[in-house]
Amino acid sequence: MTASKARYAHIFDRAAADHYVEPSWVSQRLFEVERFAGTIADPACGWGRILASAQAAGYPVLGLDLVDRGAAERVPGLTFQQADFLRDPIVLPHPCAIICNPPFDQVESFALKALELAHQVAMIMPVRRLPAARWLQATPLRWIYFLTPRPSMPPGGHIEAGGRIGGGTQDYAWLLWDTRSIGEPGVRWLMRRRSRRDMGERPITSVRSRLPRSSRSRNISMIQSLALYLANRTRVRFRQR
Numbered sequence: 001m002t003a004s005k006a007r008y009a010h011i012f013d014r015a016a017a018d019h020y021v022e023p024s025w026v027s028q029r030l031f032e033v034e035r036f037a038g039t040i041a042d043p044a045c046g047w048g049r050i051l052a053s054a055q056a057a058g059y060p061v062l063g064l065d066l067v068d069r070g071a072a073e074r075v076p077g078l079t080f081q082q083a084d085f086l087r088d089p090i091v092l093p094h095p096c097a098i099i100c101n102p103p104f105d106q107v108e109s110f111a112l113k114a115l116e117l118a119h120q121v122a123m124i125m126p127v128r129r130l131p132a133a134r135w136l137q138a139t140p141l142r143w144i145y146f147l148t149p150r151p152s153m154p155p156g157g158h159i160e161a162g163g164r165i166g167g168g169t170q171d172y173a174w175l176l177w178d179t180r181s182i183g184e185p186g187v188r189w190l191m192r193r194r195s196r197r198d199m200g201e202r203p204i205t206s207v208r209s210r211l212p213r214s215s216r217s218r219n220i221s222m223i224q225s226l227a228l229y230l231a232n233r234t235r236v237r238f239r240q241r
């Protein structure tokens, strides 16, 4: 264990209920490239970073979490409910989209429950867990967005203690489901900085559908993309989730 990790050992403890905090660009960029209907609900909202991005993008927002981490104070206008998303009865406004960064050992349970409650669902997942996630095959997965550069997701306590942020060593992706979609999931990359393509008037989805067939066939396959990402995996600084 490094000196810095030993110093922060208490906040790296899993007992902090998996409060690993993604950088805001991860959700800001998602709302720039995807459109959702109705309220954005985050059932594992923590500090409310995803909901702050959703609100800035013009959506009404609702947050739930097992632990009240002060999201309502951090995101004025946010409605917060303390609840166990997996066990408590959950009532959400209609329509709504469920978007969150769930505890990574519970992505399947979170996703399956969310898909019972909403048509559109998006969740962050470590890329290294994708190959073993065979349960995804039975879901209406629409897109995998690889996040680049690697986002650093330290524990909230580490951030509050003024710990260094950056140098992420794990790859993450947004998984997007749409219960009304048909066909195989596709792969995209979501960069921290907006690309020229993002800044076009049309969202990426319609731009792609306008490409000639010959260009579409050049899209790298999902398997190839996964292989590339897994090949690039390096050492892990924060304890793996």
Ligand SMILES: C[S@@+](CC[C@H](N)C(=O)[O-])C[C@H]1O[C@@H](n2cnc3c(N)ncnc32)[C@H](O)[C@@H]1O
Residues within 6 Å of the ligand: 017, 018, 019, 020, 021, 022, 043, 044, 045, 046, 047, 048, 049, 050, 064, 065, 066, 067, 069, 083, 084, 085, 086, 087, 101, 102, 103, 156
């Ligand atoms: C990865 S963090 C989310 C970080 C968040 N995006 C933020 O801005 O702070 C996961 C969150 O899920 C919450 N959580 C864990 N199990 C839960 C459950 N069964 N129901 C609701 N929330 C849960 C944790 O308390 C934690 O705040």
